[in-house]
Amino acid sequence: MSDPMRPRASLRTAVVWEVLQDALDRRVKATGRDSLDVLDTGGGSGKFAVPVARLGHRVTVVDPSPNALFALERRAAEAGVADRVRGVQGDVHGLFDVVERGGYDAVLCHGVLEYVDDPAEGVRNAVAALRSEGVLSVLAAGLGGAVLARALAGHFTEAQRALQDPQGRWGAGDPVPRRFTAEQLTALVEGVGLKVGAVHGVRVFADLVPGVLVDTEPGALDALLKLEAAAAELPAFHSVATQLHVLGETPGAAGA
Structure with missing residues (x-):
């Protein structure tokens, strides 16, 4: 799989992107449709939304910041996917004031649960936005x-x-x-009736390694990316990851 993001930034996003892209590919095959409807709540300036749109999917980004949504519009235009990306102002607690229930094949909830008053309600709303068969991608601080x-x-x-x-x-x-711990985040996802398809530790080493080392040592970036990928799925490293990623699937999607 190719990584559409900048190499340096990929240290922070590569693991999540690989899991997310694979999940979207599986939904495409299961639905028989070429493109999916994806909701990115808290999606900000489009760090994930724009790459997802590049895959051919339609993405709605909900974010409370007008500045972030302006940056999203500019980013989508520069990437040539403005027709597949829509930004609306709002948040996960008032989600259905701005988007429809049950209208999405996949929902991204990245960097949201750390900041909301009620994480469980945030997850419930994210799941309520899914169609009967869909996937939820949750990324939160570890x-x-x-x-x-x-x-x-x-x-x-x-x-x-x-x-x-x-x-x-x-x-x-x-x-x-x-x-959150991995157990807490998993419990939130399972608590709304989803099956946990994968748990990954994100930025296990990337935030601890001096940037100058990665930028100047030949081959260091690729080697660190491979190390992150190798450690991401190992439960022993979940407890020291900067972020935790949980992929939840509705029972129907999990069996697809």
């Missing part, structure tokens, strides 16, 4: 990665605080309101 990052930076008290805090926060200055 607890273990934050603990490890604070400890390696010498902030040991903050690392312990994050480890013990119910929301996984390291202090009042923490910009992330909530973090």
Whole structure:
């Protein structure tokens, strides 16, 4: 599979993109349609929406930021997919004020659950937007990665605080309101009746390796990408990943 994203950025997105593209390919085969209807809630400037549209799918992006939606429009135009990308202002809690229920083959919920008041409601709304057979892609901040990052930076008290805090926060200055373990994120997806098709650790090493090393050492980027891919599916590394990705499938889609 080719990666449509920039090489440096792919360190943060490659694992998720591979899983997502494979899931969309399977839905195309199962539905017999050339293109799918995809909802990207919290999709911002189109980091995933535009590559998905490049595959030929129709993508609706829901985001509360007008600036992000303006950047999405520009990005889609530059990529030549403006006719397949639609941006609307809103959020996952008020999702059905701006999009229809049950209208999508796939829903992306990336970088959303950390910030909403009720993650369980956010997941319920995302699933309610799916057709009877569909897939849900959830990407959220991982607890273990934050603990490890604070400890390696010498902030040991903050690392312990994050480890013990119910929301996984390291202090009042923490910009992330909530973090998850793989078990917590999986439970949210299973709690709405979906079957978990895959769990991946994302950015297991990428945030810990000095950028100068990746940019200057010959072959370092490709080697690091391969290492990330190899570690992503191993449960032992989920506990230290910066982000966690869970792919949920409706019972019908899971059996397709």
